[in-house]
Amino acid sequence: MHFNAEAASQNKKSIQCYICLQYNHVAKYCKTKQQICAKYGDNHSIEQCTAVNGAVKCNNCKGKHLATANDCPNLLEQEKRMLNLINQYSSTSSPTVTTPLLHDSNEFPSLPNMYQRQQGFLHNDILDELINLLTSKMDKIIAETTKRLFKSLQQKIKKIGQTISSVETLINDDNYNIIIIILGW
Incomplete structure (x- = not known):
């Protein structure tokens, strides 16, 4: 019996907490008790937001978009870091090991x-x-x-x-x- 082996597919999408709107943790493990508004970044839920329709401010980067936007520079940076980690640990090539030189006194010092x-x-x-x-x-x-x-x-x-x-x-x-x-x- 034979099975084909294939590389595991990695999740490259960053997770975002819906309470504090920060990345790399979920609401279950969030230390913030008060929900943050995704529209303006204040201490209230988005349903209770009284900000003017055009006034949006990201809680993470302070840019003019929702904190849950896919084009947030902080989100893109998190995904880039995650991709680098995936590439670093899923690489199949092993680092080259150099063998010591036999006639090098630093590698093989003489005995007293x-x-x-x-x-x-x-x-x-x-x-x-x-x-x-x-x-x-x-x-x-x-x-x-x-x-x-x-x-x-x-x-x-x-x-x-x-x-x-x-x-x-x-x-x-x-x-x-x-x-x-x-x-x-």
Whole structure:
């Protein structure tokens, strides 16, 4: 069984929203809530238009034609873009691929020699030592800072405890004096 294959026919006509009269979307996906007049571009439907009979203005290009006219420069530009995209993606020819030149040092750079590789290893060893040294220094600094913070916190907690006990003493003394006054002693 055999079938003849033929190229798909592409729709070259731009779509236009009947609400905002812009191209490339339909009313279902339109973000505009108020319908735009196709005759004069105001915020009302064409049935409610009060513009003078000869006064027409395209909402898209501001030309003297209806916004739905087939000769609108914006519509023609949209259709031209669409045709270019169709031609670009439906082309059967594939781009030519150039093969690299075998003797070109940019395409095939030489590999590093043994001395360069040893230098790379030395460089990595120095970096590792430096990282280890910095890490141990940072650990010491963090430990000392933490120790100072705990000491400061302990002092503040001790002061708070002393203040609380002073307040409790004052409250107890005041209660004792109030009881003596009430009992009349």
